Amino acid sequence: MKVLVTGTAGFIGSHVALQLLERGDEVIGFDSLNDYYDVDLKKARLARFMEHPGYTHIHADLADRTAVESAFATHKPRRVINLAAQAGVRYAAENPHIYVASNVTGFLHILEGCRRHDVEHLVFASTSSVYGANTAMPFSEHQPTEHPLxxxxxxxxxxxxxxHSYAHLYGIPCTGLRFFTVYGPWGRPDMALFLFTKAILAGEPIKVFNHGRHKRSFTYVDDIVEGVIRTLDTLPGKDNDWNGNLPDPASSGVAPYRLYNIGNAEPVELLRYIAVLEQCLGRKAQMEMLPLQAGDVPDTEADVSELIRAVGYAPKVSVGTGIANFVSWYRSYYGV
Incomplete structure (x- = not known):
């Protein structure tokens, strides 16, 4: 089928596009290649499939309403995966307007395109960060998320x-995926594994926040991609009976809408993550121990039972294997 994938020059988006092409789908890629981080890395990701006969690239920004409308009108995708967004938790403190333009206005343009062109299913990226001030572990989609940090x-x-509002008003099947910490080859240079690897190989100290004691549901990118595509192939329905009670945050009694956590259900402490990286690199890290950063949550742990039930999601790659694969890619890509 024909799938519009936004963010195809990005970390997860490039992996998703490649997998869709390999299984025979036609992919319409949409990406602005902004300079939030190394544009050459983004171009290198795209180069893996840019010449594939099933791929068409649109170089534009989601905040450009005309460009998004044109993409839908010209290519008429059956389904949409929205992965484009201004990433980075702390960057928002410096550039808040970029987040609203890309993540809110841009997403509105995607919703309008789906509405006006009878898209069968919209899968969109959310984040574990929505759990915010929640402290109950593991994080479940059935918990409220009213206090983002x-x-x-x-x-x-x-x-x-x-x-949810578009799913209710216009009957557009929508599924949101709350990503937990994703890592692997072709990752983002602003993320911990990338920063740690670069610093350790250069003999420089790494900044270890919260003294390395917090845990994350680190999830290998191939496991994420499998979950995204399985979700794309599974349309949500109206899962709840509507009895006048408060609806479940994970689903809806009035719309074809679902939210799922997507991640590894076995969290790993940051110090353990660093120890595995040291082993893969064959070098010890110089660690600068620091307090928890503002806006960071102490721990994340994904309850993925709903995604397992719905699509058979099953992460397979261990942290040891995943970090080793990343280090191998990093050494090859940067020649170090």
Whole structure:
């Protein structure tokens, strides 16, 4: 089928596009290649499939309403995967307007395109950051998420609510995926694994926040991609009976709408993550121990039982294997 994938020059988006092409789908890629981080890395990701006969690239920004409308009108995708967004939790403190333009206005343009062109299913990226001030572990989609701690998280919470309103008003099947910490080859240079690897190989100290004691549901990118595509192939329905009670935050009694956590259900402490990286690199890290950063949550742990039930999601890659694969890619890509 024909699938519009936004963010195809991005970390997860490039992997998703490649997998869809390999299984025989036609992919319409949409990406602005902004300079939030190394544009050459983004171009290198695209180069893996840019010449594939099933791929068409649109170089534009989601905030450009005309460009998004044109993409839908010209290519008429059957389904849409929206992965484009201004990423980075802390960058929002410096550039808040970029987040609203990309993550809120841009998402509205996607919703309008789906509405006006009879899209069968919209799958969109949310984030574990929406759990914000929650401390109950593991994080479940059935928990409320009314207290985000960053603008990035707030923008993604807005996406979830906007999608529900469109699913209800216009019958557009919408599924949101709350990504937990994703890592692997072709990753983002602003993320911990990338920063740690670069610094350790250069003999420089790494900044270890919260003294390395917090845990994350680190999830290998191939496991994420499998979950995204399985979700794309599974349309949501109206899961709840509507009896006048408060609806379940994870689903809806009045719309074809679902939210799922997507991640590894076995969290790993940051110090353990670093120890595995040291082993893969064959070098010890110089660690600068620091307090928890503002806006960071102490721990994340994904309850993925709903996604397992719905689509058979089953992460397979261990942290040891995943980090080794990343290090191998990093050494090859940067020649170090």
């Amino acid at each position: 960053t603008l990035y998280a707030a923008s993604k919470k807005a996406n979830e609510q906007m999608a």
